[in-house]
Amino acid sequence: MRANRLREIWAAGKPAIGGWCSMPGAFSAELMAAMGWDTVTIDTQHGMIGYSEMLAMLQAISTTPTVPLVRVSWNQPGEIMRALDSGAYGVICPMINNAAECAAFVQACHYPPEGFRSSGPTRAIVYGGPDYHAKANSQILTFAMIETAQGLANVEAIVATPGLDGVYIGPSDLSLGLGGPPGQDSDAPLLMTAFDKVLSACKKAGVRAAVHTNSVVYSQKMIARGFDLVTVGSDTRYLRSGGREVTDMRSWIENR
Numbered sequence: 001m002r003a004n005r006l007r008e009i010w011a012a013g014k015p016a017i018g019g020w021c022s023m024p025g026a027f028s029a030e031l032m033a034a035m036g037w038d039t040v041t042i043d044t045q046h047g048m049i050g051y052s053e054m055l056a057m058l059q060a061i062s063t064t065p066t067v068p069l070v071r072v073s074w075n076q077p078g079e080i081m082r083a084l085d086s087g088a089y090g091v092i093c094p095m096i097n098n099a100a101e102c103a104a105f106v107q108a109c110h111y112p113p114e115g116f117r118s119s120g121p122t123r124a125i126v127y128g129g130p131d132y133h134a135k136a137n138s139q140i141l142t143f144a145m146i147e148t149a150q151g152l153a154n155v156e157a158i159v160a161t162p163g164l165d166g167v168y169i170g171p172s173d174l175s176l177g178l179g180g181p182p183g184q185d186s187d188a189p190l191l192m193t194a195f196d197k198v199l200s201a202c203k204k205a206g207v208r209a210a211v212h213t214n215s216v217v218y219s220q221k222m223i224a225r226g227f228d229l230v231t232v233g234s235d236t237r238y239l240r241s242g243g244r245e246v247t248d249m250r251s252w253i254e255n256r
Contacts, residue, residue, distance in 0.1 A: 001128045001135035004089050006039055006067050006229070010208060015223045018069075020212075020234035021057060022047035028235050029057035033066040041069040041231065044083070045094055051082065055123070058087045062127055069141070075101055077108040081117055084109060087127040090141030092168050097150040099157040105144060106163040110137045114163055141165045143210060147173035152194055159205035166208030166228070167198055184214035199226045 009016045019037040021029050024047075033040045042049060042057050049057070054070065061068040070083040071092040080091055093105045107115035114137050125132040128139070144158055145151075147170030151158065159167060172182040175191050195211070202209040203226070210229035213219045214237060219230040 004139045016229045018231045024053035026056040026060040030060035033061040033064040039067040045073040080108040092143040094145045096144035102161040143168040149177040155201045168210040185218040
């Protein structure tokens with residue numbers, strides 16, 4: 001089976017950097033993957049991406065060495081298995097609040113006896129290799145999102161879930177859940193305390209800690225804080241950033 005490069009990066013003691021796709025489109029996913037990220041996540045929760053588009057984007061990412069992940073829209077076994085059967089090498093599951101929800105998520109990602117994933121890796125066996133069935137449980141990554149006050153309170157029990165590989169912090173929802181404003185790249189003390197609680201629990205349990213960020217500078221701070229995976233930028237962010245040139249050009253024309 002094709003090795004999961006994220007596991008190799010972590011085994012070498014290095015952090016990983018990721019990109020994020022919210023817009024549907026195989027070519028945009030290919031462009032993101034070709035930028036040199038260690039992983040690119042296809043967002044089917046808040047992104048504008050349906051199943052057929054996700055499949056095409058997974059195929060596009062596979063033209064590069066980048067590891068394809070999918071954030072599913074909810075903790076639903078059928079949706080999780082469909083993403084994996086399509087060739088995702090890991091799943092990020094939102095709104096995990098307790099150990100029972102985490103166990104259900106992880107088991108949906110794993111074949112028996114570790115879980116209850118149904119056999120049918122239609123595209124995954126093409127991408128992963130003919131021994132996919134035998135090795136998938138050891139290569140596929142499972143990330144439970146901690147983004148609520150309840151999830152934070154239960155983080156020690158969540159990270160103790162057998163087969164869980166990591167926790168992925170959704171900072172905007174977590175801030176909301178703790179009574180703060182939504183947003184990215186916050187240094188609010190309450191949020192930083194929550195981050196450190198998650199980091200501590202992950203380190204003690206031997207699982208990876210990941211966080212969604214919106215800039216290189218903040219990503220570097222999070223790596224220094226101890227995170228193993230940081231999402232640095234997204235297709236929508238880069239499009240908006242490039243679009244600022246239009247505003248600059250318009251201002252120049254109007255003021256010349």
